[in-house]
Amino acid sequence: MTTQEILLRARGAKPAMALADTERKNAALRAMADCLLAAEDDILAANVLDLQAAKGTVSDVMLDRLALNRDRIAGMADGIRQVAGLPDPVGQVLRRVERPNGLVIERTAVPMGVIAIIYESRPNVTSDAAALALKAGSACVLRCGKEAHRSAQAIVTALKRGLEQAGLPTDALMLVEDTTRASANELMRANGLVDLLIPRGGAGLIRACVDNATVNVIETGTGICHIYVDKAADLDMALDILTNAKCSRPSVCNAAEVCLVHRDIAPTLLPRLRERLVNERLGAGQVPVELRLDTAAAAIIDGTPADEADFDTEFLDYILAVSVVDGVEGAMAHIATHSTGHSECIVTADAAAARTFLSGVDAAAVYHNASTRFTDGGEFGLGCEMGISTQKLHARGPMGLEELCCYKYIVRGGGQIR
Amino acid sequence: MTTQEILLRARGAKPAMALADTERKNAALRAMADCLLAAEDDILAANVLDLQAAKGTVSDVMLDRLALNRDRIAGMADGIRQVAGLPDPVGQVLRRVERPNGLVIERTAVPMGVIAIIYESRPNVTSDAAALALKAGSACVLRCGKEAHRSAQAIVTALKRGLEQAGLPTDALMLVEDTTRASANELMRANGLVDLLIPRGGAGLIRACVDNATVNVIETGTGICHIYVDKAADLDMALDILTNAKCSRPSVCNAAEVCLVHRDIAPTLLPRLRERLVNERLGAGQVPVELRLDTAAAAIIDGTPADEADFDTEFLDYILAVSVVDGVEGAMAHIATHSTGHSECIVTADAAAARTFLSGVDAAAVYHNASTRFTDGGEFGLGCEMGISTQKLHARGPMGLEELCCYKYIVRGGGQIR
Numbered sequence: 001m002t003t004q005e006i007l008l009r010a011r012g013a014k015p016a017m018a019l020a021d022t023e024r025k026n027a028a029l030r031a032m033a034d035c036l037l038a039a040e041d042d043i044l045a046a047n048v049l050d051l052q053a054a055k056g057t058v059s060d061v062m063l064d065r066l067a068l069n070r071d072r073i074a075g076m077a078d079g080i081r082q083v084a085g086l087p088d089p090v091g092q093v094l095r096r097v098e099r100p101n102g103l104v105i106e107r108t109a110v111p112m113g114v115i116a117i118i119y120e121s122r123p124n125v126t127s128d129a130a131a132l133a134l135k136a137g138s139a140c141v142l143r144c145g146k147e148a149h150r151s152a153q154a155i156v157t158a159l160k161r162g163l164e165q166a167g168l169p170t171d172a173l174m175l176v177e178d179t180t181r182a183s184a185n186e187l188m189r190a191n192g193l194v195d196l197l198i199p200r201g202g203a204g205l206i207r208a209c210v211d212n213a214t215v216n217v218i219e220t221g222t223g224i225c226h227i228y229v230d231k232a233a234d235l236d237m238a239l240d241i242l243t244n245a246k247c248s249r250p251s252v253c254n255a256a257e258v259c260l261v262h263r264d265i266a267p268t269l270l271p272r273l274r275e276r277l278v279n280e281r282l283g284a285g286q287v288p289v290e291l292r293l294d295t296a297a298a299a300i301i302d303g304t305p306a307d308e309a310d311f312d313t314e315f316l317d318y319i320l321a322v323s324v325v326d327g328v329e330g331a332m333a334h335i336a337t338h339s340t341g342h343s344e345c346i347v348t349a350d351a352a353a354a355r356t357f358l359s360g361v362d363a364a365a366v367y368h369n370a371s372t373r374f375t376d377g378g379e380f381g382l383g384c385e386m387g388i389s390t391q392k393l394h395a396r397g398p399m400g401l402e403e404l405c406c407y408k409y410i411v412r413g414g415g416q417i418r
Numbered sequence: 419m420t421t422q423e424i425l426l427r428a429r430g431a432k433p434a435m436a437l438a439d440t441e442r443k444n445a446a447l448r449a450m451a452d453c454l455l456a457a458e459d460d461i462l463a464a465n466v467l468d469l470q471a472a473k474g475t476v477s478d479v480m481l482d483r484l485a486l487n488r489d490r491i492a493g494m495a496d497g498i499r500q501v502a503g504l505p506d507p508v509g510q511v512l513r514r515v516e517r518p519n520g521l522v523i524e525r526t527a528v529p530m531g532v533i534a535i536i537y538e539s540r541p542n543v544t545s546d547a548a549a550l551a552l553k554a555g556s557a558c559v560l561r562c563g564k565e566a567h568r569s570a571q572a573i574v575t576a577l578k579r580g581l582e583q584a585g586l587p588t589d590a591l592m593l594v595e596d597t598t599r600a601s602a603n604e605l606m607r608a609n610g611l612v613d614l615l616i617p618r619g620g621a622g623l624i625r626a627c628v629d630n631a632t633v634n635v636i637e638t639g640t641g642i643c644h645i646y647v648d649k650a651a652d653l654d655m656a657l658d659i660l661t662n663a664k665c666s667r668p669s670v671c672n673a674a675e676v677c678l679v680h681r682d683i684a685p686t687l688l689p690r691l692r693e694r695l696v697n698e699r700l701g702a703g704q705v706p707v708e709l710r711l712d713t714a715a716a717a718i719i720d721g722t723p724a725d726e727a728d729f730d731t732e733f734l735d736y737i738l739a740v741s742v743v744d745g746v747e748g749a750m751a752h753i754a755t756h757s758t759g760h761s762e763c764i765v766t767a768d769a770a771a772a773r774t775f776l777s778g779v780d781a782a783a784v785y786h787n788a789s790t791r792f793t794d795g796g797e798f799g800l801g802c803e804m805g806i807s808t809q810k811l812h813a814r815g816p817m818g819l820e821e822l823c824c825y826k827y828i829v830r831g832g833g834q835i836r
Contacts, residue, residue, distance in 0.1 A: 014780075019777065097799045099797070099799060195810055196810070210632055216811040244835035354830075360436070362826070365826065366829065368830045369830070369833055370521055370829055370830070370833070374829065374834070374836055392613055392634060396826060397826070408814060409784070413786065415788070416792070417659060418662060418666060418792055418797065
């Protein structure tokens with residue numbers, strides 16, 4: 001099927017999805033989870049073909065992301081069931097006003113319509129994204145990277161069975177067949193067919209969407225997150241937060257990439273930071289963190305000299321750029337220049353400094369005395385997450401079910417004219 | 419000054435605007451209103467030059483839009499004062515959650531940053547847009563059509579005096595000097611400098627923004643609004659609504675352009691519609707409405723035969739396209755094909771038909787038994803309006819101060835790590 005035909009089919013499924021009540025959507029999600037498990041053998045067989053084809057052409061990290069096994073499929077099914085358990089965002093009255101003329105105006109959450117997701121080589125995104133989009137009352141068009149296409153196809157086939165069992169149109173979930181760049185470009189410019197496009201993947205994909213899309217896009221992902229350690233910081237707390245934000249999972253977007261240190265405490269903090277992130281980790285048989293130091297930091301501890309690009313790089317690795325700054329104003333100036341608008345943190349016991357930082361820093365999430373790793377739908381209490389928006393329009397930070405909806409005004413009258 | 423320099427100045431004013439408290443912003447707005455009135459002579463002199471230059475090159479309607487007088491300037495000053503009286507959206511906690519680990523997470527309304535507005539030849543938009551953007555805590559970059567540029571320049575000069583008197587940076591309000599297409603294109607692609615772009619004008623301008631912009635845009639305006647008269651309608655009410663929606667102000671986007679009539683009542687309604695919109699208006703010395711009729715309607719009353727384009731045209735004039743449809747499903751199918759997503763209405767006494775229409779029609783505002791002319795910030799109780807969004811992302815329908823803000827998550831902890 002051409003991408004155009006696929007989009008037309010998804011659009012055709014919009015009304016049925018928009019009108020589906022909570023019970024039916026949840027029944028469909030539970031059936032999708034069952035059908036996913038029932039199709040385990042088919043999915044694993046398809047995945048083996050994907051892995052064989054990918055071997056030698058992609059990195060080991062990517063191969064690991066691509067690989068499925070029974071545990072991972074069970075995890076995917078659990079994920080779908082969790083979405084079934086979340087409150088339905090559709091139909092919620094977000095604001096209600098009765099006007100003096102008697103008009104009753106309700107701002108009401110409604111589905112987007114068709115949500116398209118472009119993702120790369122993680123087959124589990126197939127079921128995660130589908131479950132969230134469908135629960136939010138939208139039809140879902142998936143376009144995955146070619147490495148994962150056979151796996152995604154097997155997963156979508158299983159999930160469609162679940163939709164069918166619950167009496168929802170199977171066209172509500174479509175996988176784009178063309179895995180060339182052409183289909184991605186087509187989705188980006190499918191005005192009238194795609195109501196929202198969410199790219200989930202590397203910086204290149206997201207940049208391409210922002211530059212080329214004429215449909216509504218939500219920019220996700222890139223996180224150059226800063227931890228600023230103020231002179232009034234509890235240094236033990238600062239070291240715990242830095243270690244957690246850098247090392248608990250370096251490959252994710254809410255991991256810290258840069259440590260900014262107040263000039264006054266740099267001589268005290270930096271040797272302890274080095275001890276903690278390099279020596280202690282080496283002693284414990286863990287990967288040490290490579291510290292990339294600006295001139296002032298390099299005058300205090302050993303490490304790799306940083307060049308300017310190090311402060312604009314999402315390392316996604318055991319690397320931390322370190323800069324000495326002149327207080328909270330200096331930290332804010334650095335962040336304003338280098339931030340990707342994801343998550344930024346101040347560690348301080350000084351309430352005034354915290355207030356200045358929290359109000360002055362422009363990012364999806366700003367933290368006082370906590371790790372940036374909490375920027376996550378689950379950790380924020382949304383129960384799920386389609387991605388983390390780093391743009392300002394519509395949704396910022398973790399996108400849950402509500403953020404996958406839009407609203408309309410429903411106006412009820414008795415013949416009012418103006 | 420180049421457009422780039424203008425944008426850099428506006429960006430430089432972002433922090434001061436974001437930190438300005440309500441009192442200071444309101445003081446600035448009141449001072450802006452005073453300074454506008456004080457500069458009346460300068461503004462009128464500039465407007466005379468604009469009118470002289472435009473004469474002969476633009477339509478009389480445009481000349482009227484362009485013309486200022488003492489009353490209009492007083493109206494502009496009143497508009498600014500009204501914005502000063504509205505609640506401040508910035509800093510509102512939209513949602514608060516305390517997590518089991520003790521993190522307190524507040525979703526908090528914050529300014530967009532720099533809001534750019536491209537508009538055409540209405541000088542009053544200069545002060546309206548500036549007042550709303552500034553009250554919403556953003557710096558404001560205005561780019562008006564060349565016909566109104568001298569007037570806009572005089573108005574901006576006056577408004578900047580007000581900002582200065584209140585101790586806010588005059589760079590928070592900038593007028594783009596270049597009135598060629600180049601400056602509009604520059605705004606559309608000024609990522610990192612423009613946080614939100616709002617085009618206010620004709621379909622061509624809005625299309626250009628949607629097609630070319632890489633910054634966040636809110637699509638405003640075009641309204642092909644439908645009034646569907648169901649077979650269970652109170653026909654007197656239907657005729658009142660149709661007359662109001664078509665004739666009370668045909669040049670605005672919430673005016674009706676299309677009447678859809680249930681086949682069963684077409685023989686009763688259409689002759690009365692013609693009587694009301696054509697004969698009665700002629701008798702009263704008013705402009706009659708030209709009815710453009712599909713084949714089924716033309717079999718019942720006299721009028722101009724409609725061609726297909728008539729159902730995709732925003733007439734903004736005393737013209738109404740009329741089509742006979744097969745019930746609420748037929749009306750919904752017609753609207754799904756031809757709607758611009760602005761405002762759509764059903765007139766009926768049948769609660770089930772109303773429910774189907776209100777839930778099934780995808781538009782910013784859906785009405786039951788009321789005129790589409792109410793789609794307006796003031797009428798919706800927002801107190802003001804920057805425009806009417808016809809897109810789904812971020813804001814839909816009238817955009818008030820809240821819709822000119824975004825939000826960020828403020829997370830307060832006591833050393834939490836994940």
